[in-house]
Amino acid sequence: MQKQENNKQEKIVSMFDDIAPTYDTANRVMSMGVDRSWRRKACDLAYEFYAKDSIDTIVDVACGTGDMMDYWRSRADLSxxxxxxxVGVDPSVGMLDIARQKFPKFNYHISKATEIPIKDENVDILSITYGIRNVVAREAALEEFNRVLKKNGLVVILEFMKNENPSFLGKIRDFYMHKILPKVGGFISKNLEAYEYLPNSIGDFATVEGMKKELEDAGFEILYAKSFSMDISTLLIAQKK
Ligand SMILES: C[S@@+](CC[C@H](N)C(=O)[O-])C[C@H]1O[C@@H](n2cnc3c(N)ncnc32)[C@H](O)[C@@H]1O
Structure with missing residues (x-):
């Protein structure tokens, strides 16, 4: 089982290595820029909940090409x-190479969500945006988030969650995700398999209620949970007890 999980995880990371050069372009086209408002909202709400003018450390796990880290910076500047x-953490060297070129001022670790090379209780806010779905050992990762966070620290998750009872609009979303998006992403990246993985990984992923329960089991209290834009994207903010 462990070996099977490791193989699956390695395959996912190597897929991100492959699509890294075209990731930003594909993302921009596929999301039509809507993700920008979700990311801003995630930062603004987290800063509001945390209510501190001075924050020591923010860690973005599965940081990919680094955009979320820049949102943390720019929204903090505004407030x-x-x-x-x-700090950005990601096991894909290809994705991190691009993040480093785009945002050289941030710090980076090539690591998985389950092995964050940071001491206990050092992090104020930990985010993972469109990343938790790719973490095979999710329970271990949530425990790791709890370990590195300070007491009352926040975990901020943006993700495409599984919806078991989609509304009419939800069905349109599923059609877009399953039929259109893989073709667009596949065309831009020349890697159809990677973009077919996206809708399939949502189907295999947790529902919002399931994810809330997993966070609670890992020692967090849910502060905020809401889905946006025809329930395409969900924002969860939870606090370490
Ligand atoms: C869809 S991208 C999201 C990137 C970025 N967070 C964003 O919002 O655009 C998913 C990222 O998860 C990373 N990833 C895959 N498995 C991971 C793991 N076990 N731990 C941490 N990151 C992982 C991939 O390398 C990839 O960069």
């Missing part, structure tokens, strides 16, 4: 919040 350090 007059100072941040000591923003």
């Amino acid at each position: 007059g919040i100072t941040i000591g350090e923003i």
Whole structure:
């Protein structure tokens, strides 16, 4: 089982290595820019919940090409919040190479969500945006998030969650995700398999209620859970007890 999980995880990471050069372009076309408002909302709400003018450390796990880290920076600047350090963590060397080129001022670790090379209780806010779905050992990752976070620290998750009873609009979303999006992403990246993985991984993933329960079991209290834009994307914010 462990070996099977490791193989699956390695395959996912190597897929991200392959699509890294075209990831940003494909993302921009496929999301039509809607993800920008979700990312801004995630940062603004987290800063509001955390209610501190000075934050030591924000860690973005599965940081990919680094955009979320830049949202943390720019939204903090707008609110007059100072941040000591923003750290990106991702096991894909290809994705991190691009993040480093785009945002050289942030710090980076080539690591999985289950092995964050940071000491216990050092992190104020930990985000994972469109990344948790790719983490095979999710329970271990949530425990790792709890370990590195300070008491009352926040975990911020943006993700495409599984919807078991889709509304009419939800069915349109599923059609877009299953039939259109893989073709667009596949065309841009020349890697159809990678973009067919996306809708399939949503089908295999947790529902919002399931994810809330997993977070609670890992020692977090849910502060916020809401789905946006025809329930395409869900934002969850939880606090370490
Ligand atoms: C869809 S991308 C999201 C990138 C970025 N967070 C964003 O919002 O655009 C998913 C990322 O998850 C990373 N990933 C895959 N498996 C992971 C794991 N076990 N731990 C941490 N990151 C992982 C991939 O390398 C990839 O960069």
